[in-house]
Amino acid sequence: MGPSGWRLCALFCAWVLSESMGLSRRRRGSEDDGLPKKCSYTFLVPEQKITGPICASRGPALPDKDRVTRLDIVDVRELLSKQRREMDTLRMVVDVDGNMVSEMKLLRKESRNMNSRVTQLYMQLLHEIIRKRDNSLEIAQLEGRILNATAEALRLSARYRELEVRFSALASVVNNQSVLIGALEERCLQVYGSRRQEPLAPPLVQVVPENIPVHVPRLSNEIQRDHSRSFPRDRGSRAGPEPTGSTLEAKQPPDGNFSSEGPFRDCLHAIQAGHDTSGMYLLKPDGTERPFQAWCEHDLDNGGWTIIQRRKDGSVNFFRNWESYKKGFGNIDSEHWLGLDNIYNLAKQGDYKLLVEMQDWMEKKVYAAYSSFHLEPESESYRLRLGIYQGNAGDSLTSHNGKQFTTLDRDKDTFSGNCAHFHKGGWWYNACGQTNLNGVWYSGGVYRSKFQDGIFWADYGGGFYSMKTVRMMIRPID
Numbered sequence: 001m002g003p004s005g006w007r008l009c010a011l012f013c014a015w016v017l018s019e020s021m022g023l024s025r026r027r028r029g030s031e032d033d034g035l036p037k038k039c040s041y042t043f044l045v046p047e048q049k050i051t052g053p054i055c056a057s058r059g060p061a062l063p064d065k066d067r068v069t070r071l072d073i074v075d076v077r078e079l080l081s082k083q084r085r086e087m088d089t090l091r092m093v094v095d096v097d098g099n100m101v102s103e104m105k106l107l108r109k110e111s112r113n114m115n116s117r118v119t120q121l122y123m124q125l126l127h128e129i130i131r132k133r134d135n136s137l138e139i140a141q142l143e144g145r146i147l148n149a150t151a152e153a154l155r156l157s158a159r160y161r162e163l164e165v166r167f168s169a170l171a172s173v174v175n176n177q178s179v180l181i182g183a184l185e186e187r188c189l190q191v192y193g194s195r196r197q198e199p200l201a202p203p204l205v206q207v208v209p210e211n212i213p214v215h216v217p218r219l220s221n222e223i224q225r226d227h228s229r230s231f232p233r234d235r236g237s238r239a240g241p242e243p244t245g246s247t248l249e250a251k252q253p254p255d256g257n258f259s260s261e262g263p264f265r266d267c268l269h270a271i272q273a274g275h276d277t278s279g280m281y282l283l284k285p286d287g288t289e290r291p292f293q294a295w296c297e298h299d300l301d302n303g304g305w306t307i308i309q310r311r312k313d314g315s316v317n318f319f320r321n322w323e324s325y326k327k328g329f330g331n332i333d334s335e336h337w338l339g340l341d342n343i344y345n346l347a348k349q350g351d352y353k354l355l356v357e358m359q360d361w362m363e364k365k366v367y368a369a370y371s372s373f374h375l376e377p378e379s380e381s382y383r384l385r386l387g388i389y390q391g392n393a394g395d396s397l398t399s400h401n402g403k404q405f406t407t408l409d410r411d412k413d414t415f416s417g418n419c420a421h422f423h424k425g426g427w428w429y430n431a432c433g434q435t436n437l438n439g440v441w442y443s444g445g446v447y448r449s450k451f452q453d454g455i456f457w458a459d460y461g462g463g464f465y466s467m468k469t470v471r472m473m474i475r476p477i478d
C-alpha cells in the first residue's frame with residue numbers, strides 16, 4: 001500500500017471515529033434538548049499529492065451520492081493501474097518508434113548515399129557513351145583517310161604502270177630513232193656521194209632490261225659540266241669525247257686522306273696493319289718494283305677493298321689508248337682507272353674477288369659480286385677471269401669473262417670493228433657486250449646516242465641508261 005492509500009485509510013478511520021462520536025453527541029443532544037441535531041462531515045481527497053494536513057470543511061454536508069466509498073478508491077486504484085499500464089505500453093511504443101526513427105534516419109542516409117552513387121555512375125556512363133561516340137567518329141575519320149589513301153595509292157599505281165608503259169614506248173622510240181638516224185646518214189652519204197667509209201656498228205644490247213630503275217629520270221644527253229673541264233676541245237654533240245693518250249699523272253695527294261705508312265701488299269694488308277680509315281695508301285704488290293697509290297675502302301663490308309676503277313662525276317675522260325689503260329689515269333680520290341698492270345700485279349698475289357658497286361640517278365645502289373677475279377698478263381692482253389656472280393644488279397659481266405682488253409689502238413674484241421671506238425672506252429669487250437663501265441659519263445640516266453657509249457650495265461637499266469656512280473674493287477677471298 002502506497003502513501004496515498006495510508007492517507008485514505010487514516011481518513012476513513014477518522015471518519016469512523018467521528019461518526020461514533022457524533023452519534024454519542026447526538027444522543028446526548030437529544031437527551032439534552034429533546035431534539036435530534038444533524039451533523040455532517042466532508043472529506044476532501046485532493047487529486048494532487050497531499051503534503052500538508054488534511055482540512056475538513058465544516059460547510060454543509062455533501063449528499064451521499066458524492067461521498068467517496070471504498071469501492072471508489074478501488075476503482076481509482078484500478079484506473080490508476082490501468083493508466084500506468086497504458087503509460088508503460090505507450091512508453092514501449094515510444095521506444096519502438098524511436099528505434100524506427102533511427103532506422104529511418106539510417107535508411108534515409110543510405111538512400112542519399114545510393115542516390116549520390118547512382119548519380120556518379122550515371123555521369124560515368126554518360127562520359128563513357130560520349131567517349132565511345134568520339135572514338136566512333138575518329139574511327140570513321142580514320143577509315144575515311146585509309147580509303148582516301150588507298151584510292152590515292154591505286155591511282156598512283158595506275159599512273160606508275162602508265163608511266164612504265166610510256167617509258168618502254170619511249171625507249172623503243174629512242175632505239176628506233178638511233179637506228180633510223182644511222183640509216184638516214186648512210187642514205188645521205190649514198191645520195192650525195194660523200195662516201196666516207198663508216199665502220200659497221202656493233203649490235204645494240206637490250207634497251208628495256210628486266211630491271212628498270214625506279215622513277216626513270218628525264219631523258220638526257222648532257223655530259224656534266226665537270227666533264228668540260230677535262231675535255232677542253234669541242235667534242236661535238238654525238239661523237240662524245242675525243243680519245244686521249246695521257247696517262248695517270250703522279251700528283252701530290254691531299255694530306256687528309258693519305259697515309260704515309262706502307263707500302264702495303266694491298267688494302268687488306270693495310271687494314272690488317274691497323275690502318276682502318278678509308279683513303280689513299282701506297283701499295284706495292286709482291287714481285288713489283290715501283291709502289292703506286294690506290295684508294296682503300298675500309299667502310300664497306302669489313303674493309304680491305306682496293307678500288308681499281310671509279311666513276312662519279314664525269315671529271316675524267318676514259319676514252320684513252322692502250323698505254324694509258326695499262327698505266328692507269330685519273331685522280332685517286334676521284335674518278336680514276338688504277339691501271340691494268342697494277343690490277344694484274346695485285347690480283348696475282350692470291351685469290352681475289354671482285355665487287356662492282358653502282359648507283360643510279362635515283363640514288364639507288366645495286367651491286368654485282370664475283371667469287372673470283374684475276375687478269376692474265378699483258379702478253380694475253382690482260383684477259384679477264386671471273387668467278388660466279390652474286391648480287392642484285394643482274395649479271396652483265398659474265399659474258400665478258402675470258403675476253404681480252406681492247407682499247408682504241410689495240411683491238412682484241414671478237415667484233416669485226418673496234419668496240420672501244422663505239423663504246424668510247426677500253427674494256428674487256430666481247431662483240432661488244434652487255435656492259436662497259438668505262439664509257440661516257442652521261443648526266444641524268446637515260447641518254448640518246450647513236451651508239452651505246454654510256455656507263456651502262458644492260459641488266460640494270462639497259463644499254464641507254466648511264467649509271468651515276470660506279471666503283472670496281474677487289475679484295476682477297478676470306
Ligand SMILES: [Ca+2]
Binds near residue numbers: 414417
Ligand atoms: Ca674487233
